Amino acid sequence: MSNNKYLVEVENLQKWFPTRRTMGEVFKGQQRYVKAVDGVSFKIERGEIFGLVGESGCGKTTTGKLIMKLLDPTGGKLIFDADDVTHLDKVGLDTYRQNVQMVFQDPYASMNPRFRLRDVLEEPLIIHKKGGTKAERMEMVKKALNEVRLQPPEEFMVRFPHMLSGGQRQRGATARSLILNPKMIVADEPVSMIDLSTRAEILHMMKTVQRELNLTYLYITHDLSTARYFTDKIAVMYLGKIVEMGVPNDVIDNSFHPYTKALITAVCEPIAGKVNRIKEVPIKGEVPSAENIPQGCRFHPRCPYAIKECWEKEEPVLEEVEKGHFVACRRYKEI
Amino acid sequence: MEKTKMTDERNILEVENLKLYYKVSDGLVKAVDDVTFFLRKGETLGLVGESGCGKTTTGTALMHMPSPPGYIAGGKIILDGEDIVPLKETEIRKRIRWEKISMVFQGAMNCLTPVYTIGKLMTETLQEHRAFSQGEKASEFSKSRKTPRKMNKEEARKIMVKYLNYVGLSEDILRRYPHELSGGMKQRVVIAMALFLEPKVIVCDEPTTALDVVVQAQIINLLKELKEKLDLAFIFITHDLATEAEVSDRVQIMYAGRIMEIGTNQQIYGEQGPMHPYTRRLLEATPRLHEEVEELAFIPGTPPDLLRPPEGCKFHDRCDVTMEKCKTEEPDLIEVEDDHYVACWRCRK
Numbered sequence: 001m002s003n004n005k006y007l008v009e010v011e012n013l014q015k016w017f018p019t020r021r022t023m024g025e026v027f028k029g030q031q032r033y034v035k036a037v038d039g040v041s042f043k044i045e046r047g048e049i050f051g052l053v054g055e056s057g058c059g060k061t062t063t064g065k066l067i068m069k070l071l072d073p074t075g076g077k078l079i080f081d082a083d084d085v086t087h088l089d090k091v092g093l094d095t096y097r098q099n100v101q102m103v104f105q106d107p108y109a110s111m112n113p114r115f116r117l118r119d120v121l122e123e124p125l126i127i128h129k130k131g132g133t134k135a136e137r138m139e140m141v142k143k144a145l146n147e148v149r150l151q152p153p154e155e156f157m158v159r160f161p162h163m164l165s166g167g168q169r170q171r172g173a174t175a176r177s178l179i180l181n182p183k184m185i186v187a188d189e190p191v192s193m194i195d196l197s198t199r200a201e202i203l204h205m206m207k208t209v210q211r212e213l214n215l216t217y218l219y220i221t222h223d224l225s226t227a228r229y230f231t232d233k234i235a236v237m238y239l240g241k242i243v244e245m246g247v248p249n250d251v252i253d254n255s256f257h258p259y260t261k262a263l264i265t266a267v268c269e270p271i272a273g274k275v276n277r278i279k280e281v282p283i284k285g286e287v288p289s290a291e292n293i294p295q296g297c298r299f300h301p302r303c304p305y306a307i308k309e310c311w312e313k314e315e316p317v318l319e320e321v322e323k324g325h326f327v328a329c330r331r332y333k334e335i
Numbered sequence: 336m337e338k339t340k341m342t343d344e345r346n347i348l349e350v351e352n353l354k355l356y357y358k359v360s361d362g363l364v365k366a367v368d369d370v371t372f373f374l375r376k377g378e379t380l381g382l383v384g385e386s387g388c389g390k391t392t393t394g395t396a397l398m399h400m401p402s403p404p405g406y407i408a409g410g411k412i413i414l415d416g417e418d419i420v421p422l423k424e425t426e427i428r429k430r431i432r433w434e435k436i437s438m439v440f441q442g443a444m445n446c447l448t449p450v451y452t453i454g455k456l457m458t459e460t461l462q463e464h465r466a467f468s469q470g471e472k473a474s475e476f477s478k479s480r481k482t483p484r485k486m487n488k489e490e491a492r493k494i495m496v497k498y499l500n501y502v503g504l505s506e507d508i509l510r511r512y513p514h515e516l517s518g519g520m521k522q523r524v525v526i527a528m529a530l531f532l533e534p535k536v537i538v539c540d541e542p543t544t545a546l547d548v549v550v551q552a553q554i555i556n557l558l559k560e561l562k563e564k565l566d567l568a569f570i571f572i573t574h575d576l577a578t579e580a581e582v583s584d585r586v587q588i589m590y591a592g593r594i595m596e597i598g599t600n601q602q603i604y605g606e607q608g609p610m611h612p613y614t615r616r617l618l619e620a621t622p623r624l625h626e627e628v629e630e631l632a633f634i635p636g637t638p639p640d641l642l643r644p645p646e647g648c649k650f651h652d653r654c655d656v657t658m659e660k661c662k663t664e665e666p667d668l669i670e671v672e673d674d675h676y677v678a679c680w681r682c683r684k
Contacts, residue, residue, distance in 0.1 A: 272604035
């Protein structure tokens with residue numbers, strides 16, 4: 001156990017998926033890749049909630065899976081708790097998975113319908129050989145259920161997933177991720193399938209648990225509004241790279257990157273008097289395929305401010321423009 | 336609900352005491368229970384609510400196609416001056432569905448047959464309808480002929496290109512397969528298909544939910560433009576109050592099969608705020624991007640089981656201002672001010 005400030009350090013992490021080759025490419029010995037994650041670097045402090053925000057296909061889930069070690073990176077480095085965990089053997093992976101747990105998007109699909117909630121929660125304990133006897137394990141299950149406020153735990157333990165509402169399932173899923181006492185939880189869109197009236201409740205519960213147990217979260221979402229409320233730091237991803245990073249107030253109220261700005265204008269807000277107006281969306285088109293990343297700045301084909309330099313010169317790197325506020329744009333000062 | 340007389344010639348659609356029930360082995364699920372509302376010509380009415388509140392069911396009822404085991408148990412759907420509830424299925428297919436009212440289904444963009452080109456998919460709809468449609472609503476193509484016939488390719492193509500242009504797509508889309516298109520383009524294709532037969536009302540069920548924010552904004556703009564250009568009336572179903580604020584002239588909030596509140600955009604989202612406690616708290620739970628909040632509000636509890644709905648007001652057990660009366664008697668939807676309808680005992684003067 002080190003006293004390093006950062007729990008997770010990601011350096012230039014890459015994940016390239018090879019595409020199926022055409023006959024011509026086989027003969028020429030070529031291989032093309034879908035660059036889902038193409039050089040991502042960030043650090044997550046202990047006890048911090050780090051939000052990864054972006055549109056679908058930007059590589060945010062792949063980044064989460066890389067950190068979960070569900071995928072092996074193509075390149076780069078992943079440091080967890082001062083240990084290099086980029087490549088792990090089976091034993092190392094076992095320990096790592098006890099420290100990093102995941103909450104999935106769909107609480108309806110992430111639980112075995114034939115398991116009672118107590119079996120769902122006991123499963124990780126059995127796999128990791130924690131808790132000697134059944135009675136001990138049940139005590140741990142109860143504790144975890146108490147932590148996520150599924151009370152009284154005795155009542156919820158015997159229920160099947162179909163007897164729980166969406167919100168209760170997501171609480172159950174959180175309890176399952178907590179049961180091994182992890183240091184970090186990767187939550188991939190944990191509330192996007194939950195009703196609005198209970199969504200805030202789940203986020204609230206996750207935040208309370210996080211404070212009580214001093215956990216670190218990686219919160220992956222496409223929803224900027226919940227990210228603002230929930231996170232301590234936001235990174236905005238576009239086509240496999242981070243384009244802007246900083247504390248929520250900086251990124252949302254004082255954004256520099258044209259992509260972040262466009263995302264923020266596009267978000268709907270419950271305010272009167274907008275119904276008869278056509279909203280200006282400053283960027284056109286949709287995210288290009290990650291198989292064919294544009295030259296230069298990868299955002300230039302959609303950027304309203306792109307100049308010749310943006311596609312002729314090399315890609316802008318993420319630089320610190322204010323304290324703790326990083327932007328990857330050549331022209332951020334002018335726009 | 337006679338008190339809420341809504342009949343008016345400005346309305347294209349009037350729904351009176353509509354009931355749609357699902358018969359299941361455990362009993363009767365009253366998914367839409369005695370619902371009365373109207374839709375004016377050229378306006379967008381938003382239907383908001385949590386999942387299971389009956390908003391999609393209302394949409395399918397308007398199309399006269401309740402999904403089994405659901406059935407329309409009563410009420411009237413007056414579309415363009417005609418009650419469509421008692422009509423036979425053949426009649427509905429001939430004259431009503433897709434001709435007068437069409438629907439953009441939830442997730443329809445993911446249901447385009449992958450082995451057909453967009454052109455083939457679109458021709459199918461067109462041929463099916465124009466092949467047996469005749470009389471008043473017949474298009475310029477079949478009007479001149481006595482017997483209905485299938486459209487020829489060139490005619491179909493003309494119409495398809497016209498509507499593809501309306502939704503901002505070019506002609507060469509026709510030769511492409513669904514997998515070659517992005518989500519936003521597929522959604523545009525689905526919208527074009529709903530426009531084909533020049534209906535008067537279009538029901539859009541969560542058309543923007545699966546899309547990214549930027550594309551979502553583009554689709555919302557598209558719907559607004561189409562409304563202007565083609566003089567359509569929309570029913571926009573979504574669970575997101577924030578999206579509704581951008582598209583709907585009037586918003587209708589549903590909970591457990593009942594309408595809780597109907598108000599204009601200004602009445603719901605304006606300074607004064609909504610009147611019904613459910614709407615008010617749902618709005619509080621909606622995160623706002625440009626406002627810093629320490630604690631997001633939420634509504635404790637879960638929506639009721641519609642097999643065993645609570646006595647009295649359906650919302651009383653989650654409400655923070657419950658009175659004794661709420662537990663026993665269900666409030667009607669009454670007009671409290673111009674165009675503002677609320678079903679709550681607390682809001683009665």
